[in-house]
Amino acid sequence: MNVELGILAALLGAALIMVTLWEGFETIILPRRVTRELHLSRLFFLLCWQIWKATGRTLLVPRRIKETWLSLFGPLFILIMLFVWVSSLVFGFALLHWAVALLAGIKMTTGAGESFLTFLYLSATTFFTLGLGDVIPANDLSRFFTAVEAGMGFGFLALLISYLPGLNQSFIRREINIVLLDARAGSPPCAAEMLRRHSDAPGLEELRVQLKEWELWSAELLESHLTYPVLAYFRSQHDNGSWLGSLAAILDTCALLMVGLEGSCARQAKMTFAIARHTVVDLSFIFKRPPHRPTHDRLPPDTLAKLQNFLMAAGLEVNEGKAAEQKLAELRQMYEPYLNGLAAYFRINLPPWIAAEKTMDNWQVSAWERQGDIFLKAGRTGGMKSDHW
Secondary structure (H helix, E strand, O other), rough: OOOHHHHHHHHHHHHHHHHHHHHHHHHHOOOOOOOOOHHHHHHHHHHHHHHHHHOOOOOOOOOHHEEEEEEEOOHHHHHHHHHHHHHHHHHHHHHHHHHHHHHHHHOOOOOOOOOHHHHHHHHHHHOOOOOOOOOOOOOHHHHHHHHHHHHHHHHHHHHHHHHHHHHHHHHHHHHHHHHHHHHHOOOOOOHHHHHHHOHHHHHHHHHHHHHHHHHHHHHHHHHHHHHHHHHHOOOOOOOOOHHHHHHHHHHHHHHHHHHEOOOOOHHHHHHHHHHHHHHHHHHHHHHHOOOOOOOOOOOHHHHHHHHHHHHHHOOOOOOOHHHHHHHHHHHHHHHHHHHHHHHHHHHHOOOOOOOOOOOOHHHOOOHHHHHOHHHHHHHHHHOOOOOOO
8 A cells, every 4th residue: 555655646746846847947947938738837827817807806996906906916926826836846845755755664754753744844844955954864765855856946046036037127128118108109108199299300200210119129028928928917007008008009100100191200110010010919829818809999980080180280191081091990900909809808908099188198297296286286386287298
């Protein structure tokens, strides 16, 4: 009986250690997309995210609190995932120590019983390199497992030291352009404001440079979020800004430049549109979000007409007619269904093509000015105006 139980414990322990190490390798070290269906870490995140969202929907709290609830998921579940990996490794090595004791039929420890909890304690103290010495291995094979586990504990700590700061750096680089977009495209960003604020000749040249930077940003977003998908769950600092909303605003802007405006930086818009669309499609595949139609059209005919009038009032020469509208519709069909799938999954609102009402940018207000009294006082004393542009 002990032999059969020892063999089973050894197989389970070895399998648990191998699976955990492979999952950690694919998640932290492997710099490429994991294409196989059975990726336990990704499935764990997808399942927990669905539970987390469902819990947030049941909370009878204001929308801002719900946004905070959603923003906790990414950082919190990184810690939970690391805890699961550590627990799996400790449990796996405990099974190996227990198996050796059962198969060898000898006493494994000093001053302690031979229960599985004793071997679990031995494994934990070894992994975290505590070196207490009250429970020690008693044969060569167990000493070998102890040495391997101790080295693995050091290696795991080294991975954490490199992994977590790397995630934070990727998040910061992603957010820098999102914050810069506030003054260039409004809060939340939209294509109409992006074009209006760059409507003169120097502005259009500046817009071409900006689109080049957003082409690079989209490429970096694609690579970082394919390598570390957990970054997609990290939400932006402002409720009216997000990586997906910014990507949508840039795609909308490029689409208008490609088909709706004369004398614009259409060539760079095509390059930026290509990589931004590539980013949206690949991320939809990674998170298994098939494209689907939205519940409402972001650019119905009346809004399109309003958008065209808005741009012409800003001094831009807008192409009108059925041909331009058809081409714009074709471009929108290339990316909007994927945006809709990702937005529904991450619970992110996509920005409008044109702002519904005049709003102030994030940089124009502060927490005190949102209270109302200080803002009114600033207005009476010649302070900041609503229409800075």
